[in-house]
Amino acid sequence: MQHAFALKLITEPTNSIKTPPAPDLLSPAELEPLNARFAANAKKWLIENAPAPKVVSEWNLKNASGRKPKAIENPFYMHIGCMTDWGRYPVFALGIIEGVARLDWHGRAIDVGGKSTPLSVRRLAVVLESLPVITTDSVMDLLRLETRHASRYVKAVELIIPQMMQCRPESLRNEMEGIKTEPKPCEWEDLDTLSAPSTEELARLHYDLRTLTQFKSAEEYEQDHEDELTGARFINVIGPPIRKQHPKRHEVMGLLAQGLSLSEIERLTGVPRKTIRRWQAETLALAA
Structure with missing residues (x-):
């Protein structure tokens, strides 16, 4: 039956379908008193049924009774x-x-557990x-x-x-x-009770402070002192030790210059050929 009714709607022309009449709606003038009545009823219900809020009263030092807070x-x-x-x-x-x-x-008694921070x-x-x-x-x-x-x-x-x-x-x-103090100059008591030196003591002091000129003049000592402060004349007194030269090295080098062979030089001087080769290499390196 439902399919037949749907088929009938499709086959019928559009002009023959009648729309149902719209329900009657309230106008704005009619809605306004209704809205006011609903609002009044809701407000009345809230007053009668809503819980009362908790009001925290502020502390009044003049009117409050009991002990006043510490200030x-x-x-x-x-x-x-x-x-x-x-x-x-x-x-x-x-x-x-x-x-x-x-x-x-924390006010705990003695031997009572707990952490006292x-x-x-x-x-x-x-x-x-x-x-x-x-x-x-x-x-x-x-x-x-x-x-x-x-x-x-x-x-x-x-x-x-x-x-x-x-x-x-x-x-x-x-x-x-609120007291303003003025700055005062530094004052101290002079506790120096030393007396002025005599003429003999000054002469002895000048003699002890004299410049020794047995080996150099006073100007040379002053110049050495300035060079030492500036580092201009720094001399390394402790140098590397000087290596002694072999006594027959000069003779061996002369025979090499004459064109003798290593075996002949070894036989004449008694210096091993290994040492002769090393001396020869060192000489060539210095010449290069």
Whole structure:
């Protein structure tokens, strides 16, 4: 049946096919109140059924009850740090910071297991460099730490600052208190109690410092001294040893010049033919 119905649709002319009537659609004027009603219903449902958001109230120091958070004034703010002459790790304070950092900050009893890791010296120096008022919240924001761990750094800074105030140099003390000091010239006490030499002592000194002219004149000694400093007259005194010449070498070379054979020269001089050949080769090499 389905195939017959499809065949009938194909064979019928196009004009004879009737399209079904379109459904009635709402106009924009009719859609607007409907949209407003849906929005009002959705808002009402969200108010009645949506969970209430958690509101974190900010801490108000004036109105909050209970113990107020600890706030420590940092007198070394803008006086130490990477952008100052003292640097992030001042020499006078480095021992204090390292000593406080190595304290037991975990509060464990004796003979109780666990790893007591010391505080970071770098983080303590960064806190002293960066925060004018040191609190647990400001340390948490600066170092990205939890509340309990940040409170340890606040307590450490509370121990460090009084010790640094006592050990600070005078120049830093004047800088922190706004005292401008004028530079003073260097002054020292002359403790030289030596007396001037007498005429006899000067004469003896000149005699001891005289130039010895037994072998050369004073000008020649001066010239040798200058040549020695400049390296112009450097003479290697220790030279290679001079090799002694064979006593019959001169005679052998004369017989070779006369044209005698090696066997005859060996018979007359007693020098082996091997030695005669070597002398002959050395002479030819020098002549070349």
